[in-house]
Amino acid sequence: MLTQERRDLIVSYINEKNAVTVNELMEEFDASAATIRRDLSVLHDERKILKVFGGATSLSASDVNTLEPTVSAKATLNVEEKDLISKYAASLINDDDFVYIDSGTTTLEMIKYIDNAKAKYITNGIVHAKKLLEKNLNTMIIGGRCKAATEAIIGPDCIEGIRKYHFTKAFMGTNGISINAGYTTPDVDEALVKEEAVRHAYISYILADHSKFGQISSVTFADISSCCIITDKEVGKNYHSKTIIKVVE
Amino acid sequence: MLTQERRDLIVSYINEKNAVTVNELMEEFDASAATIRRDLSVLHDERKILKVFGGATSLSASDVNTLEPTVSAKATLNVEEKDLISKYAASLINDDDFVYIDSGTTTLEMIKYIDNAKAKYITNGIVHAKKLLEKNLNTMIIGGRCKAATEAIIGPDCIEGIRKYHFTKAFMGTNGISINAGYTTPDVDEALVKEEAVRHAYISYILADHSKFGQISSVTFADISSCCIITDKEVGKNYHSKTIIKVVE
DNA sequence: GATTTATTTTGATTGATTTTGATTTTTTAA
DNA sequence: TTAAAAAATCAAAATCAATCAAAATAAATC
Numbered sequence: 099m100l101t102q103e104r105r106d107l108i109v110s111y112i113n114e115k116n117a118v119t120v121n122e123l124m125e126e127f128d129a130s131a132a133t134i135r136r137d138l139s140v141l142h143d144e145r146k147i148l149k150v151f152g153g154a155t156s157l158s159a160s161d162v163n164t165l166e167p168t169v170s171a172k173a174t175l176n177v178e179e180k181d182l183i184s185k186y187a188a189s190l191i192n193d194d195d196f197v198y199i200d201s202g203t204t205t206l207e208m209i210k211y212i213d214n215a216k217a218k219y220i221t222n223g224i225v226h227a228k229k230l231l232e233k234n235l236n237t238m239i240i241g242g243r244c245k246a247a248t249e250a251i252i253g254p255d256c257i258e259g260i261r262k263y264h265f266t267k268a269f270m271g272t273n274g275i276s277i278n279a280g281y282t283t284p285d286v287d288e289a290l291v292k293e294e295a296v297r298h299a300y301i302s303y304i305l306a307d308h309s310k311f312g313q314i315s316s317v318t319f320a321d322i323s324s325c326c327i328i329t330d331k332e333v334g335k336n337y338h339s340k341t342i343i344k345v346v347e
Numbered sequence: 348m349l350t351q352e353r354r355d356l357i358v359s360y361i362n363e364k365n366a367v368t369v370n371e372l373m374e375e376f377d378a379s380a381a382t383i384r385r386d387l388s389v390l391h392d393e394r395k396i397l398k399v400f401g402g403a404t405s406l407s408a409s410d411v412n413t414l415e416p417t418v419s420a421k422a423t424l425n426v427e428e429k430d431l432i433s434k435y436a437a438s439l440i441n442d443d444d445f446v447y448i449d450s451g452t453t454t455l456e457m458i459k460y461i462d463n464a465k466a467k468y469i470t471n472g473i474v475h476a477k478k479l480l481e482k483n484l485n486t487m488i489i490g491g492r493c494k495a496a497t498e499a500i501i502g503p504d505c506i507e508g509i510r511k512y513h514f515t516k517a518f519m520g521t522n523g524i525s526i527n528a529g530y531t532t533p534d535v536d537e538a539l540v541k542e543e544a545v546r547h548a549y550i551s552y553i554l555a556d557h558s559k560f561g562q563i564s565s566v567t568f569a570d571i572s573s574c575c576i577i578t579d580k581e582v583g584k585n586y587h588s589k590t591i592i593k594v595v596e
Numbered sequence: 597g598a599t600t601t602a603t604t605t606t607g608a609t610t611g612a613t614t615t616t617g618a619t620t621t622t623t624t625a626a
Numbered sequence: 627t628t629a630a631a632a633a634a635t636c637a638a639a640a641t642c643a644a645t646c647a648a649a650a651t652a653a654a655t656c
Contacts, residue, residue: 101605117352120641130607135642150351151614152641224476224488231473231495239473239500241490241508246480251488255511259490262504350615369631379617384632400624401631 104129105137109146112156119153183305183328184208186346187269190303191217195266198295199226201250201288202271204305209233220263222251222291245287252287260294268299270325272306274313277336280322282315289317296320303328311337353378354386358395361405365430368402432554432577433457435595436518439552440466444515447544448475450499450537451520453554458482469512471500471540494536501536509543517548519574521555523562526585529571531564538566545569552577560586 104127111126112118123134142149148157184204188211191197195214199205201223209229212219219230220238230237242256270292274282281304283289296302302324308331326342337343353376360375361367372383391398397406433453437460440446444463448454450472458478461468468479469487479486491505519541523531530553532538545551551573557580575591586592 117349117355119349131641132607132643133605136606139643148351150349152349152351155349155351155355224473224480227473227493228477228498231493231498234495237493237495238502238504239488239490239493241488241500241504244476244480244486244488246483246486249477249480251490255487255508256490259504259508380631381617381633382615385616388633 099127101137105141108134108137109141112147112154115156117153117155122153180204180207180307180330182346183307183330185211186344187303187305187328188212190267193217196220196263198260198263198265198268198299199223199230200268200270200292200295201226201248204271205269208269208305220265222256222260222295224249224251245285248285248288250288250291252285252291256291257294260291260298263298265295265299266301268295268302270296270302270304270320272304272310272319273315275304275306275310275322275327275337276312276314277322277340279314280318281320281325282313282318284315284317286317289319292319296324301326307331308333348376350386354390357383357386358390361396361403364405366399366402366404371402429453429456429556429579431595432556432579434460435593436552436554436577437461439516442466445469445512447509447512447514447517447548448472448479449517449519449541449544450475450497453520454518457518457554469514471505471509471544473498473500494534497534497537499537499540501534501540505540506543509540509547512547514544514548515550517544517551519545519551519553519569521553521559521568522564524553524555524559524571524576524586525561525563526571526589528563529567530569530574531562531567533564533566535566538568541568545573550575556580557582 108123108127111123120131120134124131127134138147138149138154141147142154145157147154184207187208191212191214193214193216195217197217197219199209199219199221201221206223206226206229209226212233212235215235218236218238220240221227221230222240224244227237227239240251240256240259242251242259243253245252270281272281273284276282283292296319302320304325304327306327306329308329311333322340326344327337328344328346330346332345333343357372357376360372369380369383373380376383387396387398387403390396391403394406397404433456436457440461440463442463442465444466446466446468448458448468448470450470455472455475455478458475461482461484464484467485467487469489470476470479471489473493476486476488489500489505489508491500491508492502493499494501519530521530522533525531532541545568551569553574553576555576555578557578560582571589575593577593577595579595581594582592
């Protein structure tokens with residue numbers, strides 16, 4: 099049996115059983131304890147299971163959000179580079195800023211590094227609001243319909259809510275960056291909210307690692323020139339001629 | 348059985364039973380008293396249960412913020428009664444309802460028992476919104492300023508937000524119930540929000556255990572007659588002459 | 597295609613770490 | 627004060643991470 103095949107099967111096995119011992123896996127896959135342990139270490143670093151003393155368990159829903167990536171997982175997931183983007187973005191916040199923070203995982207990362215307690219923060223992410231509050235920052239949340247999958251607030255009430263405000267800075271996530279299609283995202287409702295947020299911000303920053311360049315998702319929420327991009331690798335000249343790009347490395 | 352697996356099961360077991368003894372857990376999981384005690388200590392430190400003399404209890408909503416060192420048998424009894432209040436309140440929700448859920452620990456507890464997926468829910472509690480979403484319910488959140496201590500949304504934007512809606516049912520928490528002072532709470536901003544919510548609800552329910560009767564906090568948010576009370580012990584006739592009281596037991 | 601040379605995977609061995617239950621001492625509630 | 631419960635201590639058992647050599651696989655060379 100292939101190593102990769104065995105590991106895939108182990109993940110399935112654990113997800114089905116919820117908790118298994120090393121011995122159980124040794125019997126099931128006819129491999130030594132060392133091999134099983136190595137497999138579990140790898141799968142743990144890939145965040146596919148949870149390695150515990152004596153065996154492994156499946157990732158419970160609560161773990162998915164709270165688990166900090168391990169060192170080796172960081173390497174494979176480009177977390178280090180994304181961290182640099184987050185850190186730089188957070189450093190842009192000044193005392194008098196009124197900051198909009200878009201929902202999504204990229205911007206959530208950024209909150210970790212925010213430490214300016216004089217600025218005011220507003221967000222359409224439920225988890226984002228919670229994290230901001232935990233740091234004792236001056237936090238507001240936009241009202242509206244809540245989307246289960248992303249825990250983002252969307253809908254007409256949300257857009258109307260944004261209209262009342264004028265942000266000095268908006269920090270946005272995106273699924274794709276393209277010269278012609280601009281910034282794009284898969285969900286129409288979320289796109290409408292993002293569009294309104296960018297429109298009401300003095301400066302909008304897009305937080306995106308290099309893999310997002312050239313990608314196009316279903317709905318455009320802003321033109322390429324309407325936002326500054328913060329990214330991790332040098333990109334083509336075409337982009338540089340269209341908008342301001344900060345490369346952190 | 349894995350250590351982690353046993354601990355996870357212990358948490359589930361405690362949450363289901365609300366209160367258990369060490370001996371009960373020893374039988375159930377076939378482990379020594381030392382092991383069970385160690386498990387309880389770890390789970391207590393992880394804030395997953397509440398270790399008490401003789402055993403452990405689940406984290407009731409009221410304990411989440413104010414960790415008491417030890418809880419007497421009396422207090423654990425209260426937990427069960429509060430649970431009954433929550434359960435009964437949740438059972439009042441019908442298919443076509445547009446339900447307002449007030450921030451606060453009592454109402455948070457109630458969400459556990461909500462299972463009507465046809466009704467619509469709106470709340471000013473950040474954690475409440477998250478819990479509702481986790482149950483895949485049709486959820487909205489009111490926008491506004493976020494208060495760090497209680498993770499509630501308050502302020503003028505919040506009140507204005509509520510004005511747009513008309514709830515069929517509102518479920519409210521309170522700090523005090525008094526014939527003359529009505530329903531009271533310590534924070535002015537939260538009181539203003541509660542006041543507006545009750546005003547915009549067809550029926551408002553107050554979820555309160557018997558200890559709240561006769562208490563008066565700083566700010567009144569509604570008259571005694573404007574809400575139905577759901578409580579756990581028979582109370583004086585004076586109250587009954589003023590409003591509808593449902594006693595669950 | 598055959599042979600040689602790296603690389604990867606595996607299983608066994610080792611000492612270190614973790615978990616556990618028994619025992620003793622201390623603390624707690626009544 | 628007293629009986630029950632909790633904490634501290636300790637030794638045995640189980641498990642783990644690190645290391646190394648053998649086997650399997652891949653790459654390079656002829």
